[in-house]
Amino acid sequence: MELRFFEIYRSSEYLWILAEGAGTSVALTTLGGLLGFTVAVALALARTRQQPFLSYPAAVYVEVVRNTPLIVQLFFIAFGLPQLLNYQWPFWGHALLALTINFSGYFAEILRAGFEAVPKEQREAARALGLPRRLVFRKITFPQAVARMYPSLNSQFIFLFLTTGIISEIGIEDLTHAGLYIDSRTFRSFEVFLTLTALYILIALAFKAILRLVEARAFAWKDCK
Template identity: 50%
Template sequence: MFDFRFYEIWRSEEFVQVLFEGAFNSFWLTTVGGIFGFILGTGLALLQDKSVFVGLRLLARSYVEIIRNTPFVVQMFFVAFGLPILLDMQWSFFASALLAIMLNFSAYFSEIIRSGIDSTPKGQIEAAYSLGFKKYDLVKDIILPQALEKVYPSLVSQFVFLFLTTGLISEIGIEDITWAGRFISDRNFRDFEVYLVLSAIYMSMSWMFILILNGCRRKLFPWRAEK
């Protein structure tokens, strides 16, 4: 029978500290990347509306399709090593990881938000125009609130799924949860126990994100309480 030795992880203060730091880095990179990805994704969804100039519409659509049909690890390497060469600029790998996460999240969020926008009843739009609403006010006050409320569960699920893929940022040396697991297993040679602990950490953080985001739902959409 396999001899579990989880104490090989906990007895070292260095290992425990590395795990906590990795979890923190994964948390803030995912959170910040998710926020900016949501903002960019909302803009991309609005740019794909039929009323938008066809050139911008095609540009937004092309961006979404490129991101959604290429692996995240390829996008990350392009941002970390390709963009600095193309732009003749240098930035940290943390900045590269954050930018790659934001770009990746934005494309997936865009498609979900766009589906919510497309589901807005045409009658409401026509009624708003008849009441003198301008395009900006129509989108801000009628279309987006309803669209986001409808697709919010899908956005939460997509956010958690994408969070679970961020372990790939360890490939460029970011000290996230996955990097912490490699650091520990390379030193105590207890790979099985280490990756069981990593799985538990990822599961716990996923549940934490779900609880937080679901708890925000009533604050973001107060009219749900009236239903």
Template identity: 35%
Template sequence: MKSLRVLLFTMSLLLITAVGLPGLSLYASAEPVSEKTYQIGTDVTFPPFEYQDASGNLVGIDMDLLEAIAKDQNFKYEVKPLGFNAAVQALESNQVDGVIAGMSITDERKQKFDFSEPYFDSGVVMAVRKDEESVKSYEDLRGKKVAVKTGTEGYTFAESISSKYGFTIVPFDDSAQMYEDVKTKNSIACFDDYPVLAYGAKQNNGLKVVNEDQRELGGTYGFAVSKGKSPELMEKFNAGLANLRANGEYDRILDKYIGANAEVAAQQGRMELIIKSLPALLEGLGKTLLYTIISLFFACIVGLIFGFMKVGRNKWLRGLATVFVDVFRGIPLIVLAFFIYFGIPQAFDFTMPLFLGAVLTLTLNAGAYMTEIIRGGIQSIDHGQMEAARSLGVPYRKAMLKIIIPQAIRIMIPSFINQFVITLKDTSILSVIGLVELTQSGKIVIARTFASFDIWLTVALMYLIVITILTKVANSMERKISRG
């Protein structure tokens, strides 16, 4: 019991520290020059428009344009790197004021969003492995698989010709995954916006563009805000964009990333790449542990409440606890995350902090399992012990606290350890709502380096080391409690 109290005390301190930590989410901001701070959603794996450099800064055409426009128009902003799909959903649910993420202006999107004047004219091209020689035209795709990124012009174009040329579409959420599918020969080719594929090929991502001079007509990119909202932000963006075009800054930004003299990343050795990537990955690991500990702290409280309700004598409370467990064990974690972070704020028109959305999701999910762990532990104790205590005049609550629960804790410890490990790994799923933890940090690094094998191996080893250490510590604690 002493070890258990030490554990709870430590978790409490971590919780207090975490709540007070500023900047739990990765963002970049302009200099504060006005009272209003606009929240801007963006992608994190879409070079050369937005990506994270080796120093951890968000850079790219979109990021430089936004910074220059904010400086020109004197407004303050914070960038939320959510990923494209999450950024669009955040805009729909009013979690952000605007989105700049290489977002094509389409008639369908105009029904939900207001767009700025176009700031880039794109086009769709096809790419294959650098050593692939069998694909020269769309006819060569027949009977094969083609990778695309959801929500892009490349996806729309591939879908429009897939039946004509007889190929199967394989959708991915980010460009790096799409490229890897082609490099590993699971798909024969991919479709994406011309500047993105051309930039990647120049940075040695292992692909080459097919028929570069015959790219398909694509859409234009625009800055988006929710329909009828933030007109002042849209006015500032358009005015700033016009000024950048007039003074030549717009052209300088484009030339920096996709011009003839655009910088090409220096080739790095395997160990050099891993060492330079470690700071970002360790920061992601720290957030993974932080969210896990905080969520399990609250999940234990929730589990205790509903666990006692399930073993109590009140049938209404037992029924309520059963519903809680069935609901939050039955809903997949990714669906629960979307519902809590995007669905609820949209329905009730308020903004939910990412920190709260992530912790609430993990707490409810883990709390349901904790409830069953506690119920099972208590009910595993021989009923005769409670009957003996009651026959000796010991009150029900005192008998539960002094006799049943101490024995149940010893039985529950292995399950608690297992739930800790599960929740630690479940944090990776929350990257879908923009949480930059260890897995998402790996994706961001890969988007810049295109080194999937090295980075995913490093991430896997980091998870393995941490989980092994935690398991050993927890097993030692279990032995001490059992002897006590």
């Protein structure tokens, strides 16, 4: 078997398409992760509350997201919701919404475990000192919960990034879409998908390095205990 990678790297068009696809994948994953984390905080808080009107809907949301494939969520959001609600977005908007919803469902369960792992005695002591509930959450509960669950959040983020190639199914020109395009022009499937594998690994490793730097800066106080 003759490997002909030069058909990819000697073409400036293909290299540019791969670079654009990688940028799209990174941008949508990063934005989806940040938005999903924000939604997940609200969901995790709702699930830890004693009020059923908050905890039950949040639990249903999380279970639906975690028990349906991302591609089903993507197709429903891209093709079902516009018909139901009579609106039209660009496909990247649908992809971002689907990723945000998917990320939030997984992150919420991780954060809920983190919130429940913070000793309640700390919250009670802070309340006894007269600190308002919001300040207790912001200064005591939230930092400790995120610090405890940060490795799990990292792993989940990387795993979800590696599934984002599915968004190419609705025409998003991400990294997987770029590979499929090049494959359809060169018919060098092995070389193309080996290249995609290497690029996904490199991006995942870059994400891990960045997340480690964030952890070192954001949770430096853990080493001072």
